[in-house]
Amino acid sequence: MSPTREQAWETLTRHTKSEALLRHALAVEAATRAYARRFGEDEEFWGVTALLHDFDWEMHPTLDQHPQDGAVILRDEGYPEEMIEAILSHAEHLSLPRDTQLKRTLFACDELSGFVHACGLVRPDGIDTLEPKSVKKKLKQPSFAAGVNRDDVYKGAKELGVDLDEHIAFVIQALRPIAPELGLRTAAGAAT
Ligand SMILES: [Fe+2]
Numbered sequence: 001m002s003p004t005r006e007q008a009w010e011t012l013t014r015h016t017k018s019e020a021l022l023r024h025a026l027a028v029e030a031a032t033r034a035y036a037r038r039f040g041e042d043e044e045f046w047g048v049t050a051l052l053h054d055f056d057w058e059m060h061p062t063l064d065q066h067p068q069d070g071a072v073i074l075r076d077e078g079y080p081e082e083m084i085e086a087i088l089s090h091a092e093h094l095s096l097p098r099d100t101q102l103k104r105t106l107f108a109c110d111e112l113s114g115f116v117h118a119c120g121l122v123r124p125d126g127i128d129t130l131e132p133k134s135v136k137k138k139l140k141q142p143s144f145a146a147g148v149n150r151d152d153v154y155k156g157a158k159e160l161g162v163d164l165d166e167h168i169a170f171v172i173q174a175l176r177p178i179a180p181e182l183g184l185r186t187a188a189g190a191a192t
């Protein structure tokens with residue numbers, strides 16, 4: 001049986017306490033869900049996969065453990081192999097083939113969601129009026145959100161076969177409805 005979001009949220013929050021990490025999970029989930037809808041895929045399955053992709057980072061904060069040791073826990077908890085494989089494939093150091101649309105989407109949304117989030121944090125209205133051109137400009141500034149791997153952002157869009165501008169616009173749009181949960185200010189929120 002396919003795991004529910006509720007189940008995944010329980011697994012995630014049992015292993016992850018950091019607000020920043022939970023926000024990252026929510027952002028990648030929102031972007032991946034939006035692509036599932038666009039591609040006519042199983043939104044719940046894709047969403048759960050994205051929500052859990054870094055669930056073990058807090059306990060396994062190094063690449064000799066994440067996400068491979070996390071995969072063992074997910075297997076124990078009964079998550080389907082297709083989901084676990086997709087989660088493993090987001091890790092560049094494992095060099096696994098991204099041979100499904102879910103794998104390509106997860107990888108394409110992972111670093112970019114984090115980057116768009118970072119762009120929103122330094123703007124007075126968060127991501128309300130954020131446009132791809134300003135995201136692209138910031139991608140070229142190595143000191144901004146230095147933890148985000150630029151090569152992964154470009155590679156992700158390329159592997160997914162989407163134009164970078166469109167991909168950025170798509171991710172921004174996917175994150176807007178959850179801006180308050182991401183700790184981003186919104187024009188609507190500022191008025192209240
Ligand atoms: Fe990761």
Ligand SMILES: [Fe+2]
Nearest residue numbers: 024053054110
């Ligand atoms: Fe991630």
